[in-house]
Amino acid sequence: MSSSASSDPLSLIPNFPDEDPSTYPPIQPGGSLILAWQVHNKRVILVGGGNVAATRLVHLLNADALITLIAPPAGLHPETAYRIKTHGSRITYIPRHFQPSDLGDVFSISLVLTAIDDPVASTEIYTLCKKLKIPVNVADVPPECDFYFGSVHRDGPLQIMVSTNGNGPKLAAMIRRKVADSLPKDTGEAIVKVGELRKKLRGIAPGKGEGGQEDGVDEPGLRDLGI
Numbered sequence: 001m002s003s004s005a006s007s008d009p010l011s012l013i014p015n016f017p018d019e020d021p022s023t024y025p026p027i028q029p030g031g032s033l034i035l036a037w038q039v040h041n042k043r044v045i046l047v048g049g050g051n052v053a054a055t056r057l058v059h060l061l062n063a064d065a066l067i068t069l070i071a072p073p074a075g076l077h078p079e080t081a082y083r084i085k086t087h088g089s090r091i092t093y094i095p096r097h098f099q100p101s102d103l104g105d106v107f108s109i110s111l112v113l114t115a116i117d118d119p120v121a122s123t124e125i126y127t128l129c130k131k132l133k134i135p136v137n138v139a140d141v142p143p144e145c146d147f148y149f150g151s152v153h154r155d156g157p158l159q160i161m162v163s164t165n166g167n168g169p170k171l172a173a174m175i176r177r178k179v180a181d182s183l184p185k186d187t188g189e190a191i192v193k194v195g196e197l198r199k200k201l202r203g204i205a206p207g208k209g210e211g212g213q214e215d216g217v218d219e220p221g222l223r224d225l226g227i
């Protein structure tokens with residue numbers, strides 16, 4: 001091993017005499033990593049067919065996921081039943097209780113969501129997912145969630161998610177409504193236009209329009225769009 005590789009890595013970091021750390025964002029530990037997870041054409045297992053499952057289906061269908069929904073027919077919420085019937089190409093319906101073999105094809109499964117009224121079965125599914133290293137959300141049981149859902153505003157390509165990190169889901173919904181109400185009605189449409197413009201700019205000058213001002217192509221600001 002060379003001597004530089006074995007020395008203290010911190011001693012290798014150069015000095016930045018002009019830096020002003022007060023301009024860096026402050027760190028507030030204890031939050032979530034909020035991402036826009038791409039599940040387009042990826043397999044998501046949804047266990048349960050009630051009211052909460054119906055809300056999960058909206059999110060999953062909006063994100064173009066391929067869904068396997070496992071729930072006995074007697075427990076289906078009308079909205080869940082409607083989605084199964086109208087989105088047959090996206091939703092594979094398995095009309096029974098969950099069985100461990102439902103996670104047999106482990107490498108094809110991106111996520112597991114449970115929304116069931118049976119805490120014992122929930123914990124069993126959670127434990128199995130951990131064994132198989134599949135990310136899982138157990139509705140209602142924060143310690144059994146690798147990720148939480150949030151309250152989402154959707155307007156075309158615009159998605160805004162509010163999270164209170166488990167402190168107040170209803171409050172999250174109230175804040176989401178307030179944020180949405182503060183935006184002009186045609187915000188989504190305006191963002192579609194920005195997307196089209198950026199695509200065109202890339203066609204004219206490949207590589208431009210991706211890095212903001214530095215590459216000489218300014219993305220339109222809100223005022224340019226009438227927002």
Ligand SMILES: C[C@@]1(CC(=O)O)c2cc3[nH]c(cc4nc(cc5[nH]c(cc(n2)[C@H]1CCC(=O)O)[C@@](C)(CC(=O)O)[C@@H]5CCC(=O)O)C(CC(=O)O)=C4CCC(=O)O)c(CCC(=O)O)c3CC(=O)O
Nearest residue numbers: 139140148149150151163164165166167168169170172173
């Ligand atoms: C941790 C988390 C895990 C997760 O589910 O991912 C979680 C956990 C729990 N929810 C509970 C209850 C309710 N949750 C809602 C609603 C929503 N819950 C959502 C998310 C989350 N809920 C995650 C944290 C998100 C955050 O903090 O921001 C929303 C935002 C998104 C969504 O689920 O899609 C969605 C609103 C969407 C919208 O309307 O926009 C309602 C209201 C209703 O259904 O109308 C009630 C009943 C009323 C009440 O109790 O307030 C309970 C207590 C159960 C009990 O005590 O029995 C727990 C467990 C606990 O807190 O310990």
Ligand SMILES: NC(=O)C1=CN([C@@H]2O[C@H](COP(=O)(O)OP(=O)(O)OC[C@H]3O[C@@H](n4cnc5c(N)ncnc54)[C@H](O)[C@@H]3O)[C@@H](O)[C@H]2O)C=CC1
Nearest residue numbers: 048049050051052070071075097098115116117121139140
């Ligand atoms: N966002 C959140 O975190 C929220 C979570 N909840 C919780 O989510 C859970 C589900 O709530 P709801 O949809 O209102 O309940 P629900 O009673 O309407 O639906 C439960 C569904 O699970 C199915 N089910 C039960 N055991 C099953 C199994 N072993 N395999 C497959 N399916 C099974 C039932 O047939 C039914 O379709 C409850 O624990 C509830 O307290 C409720 C509100 C919000």
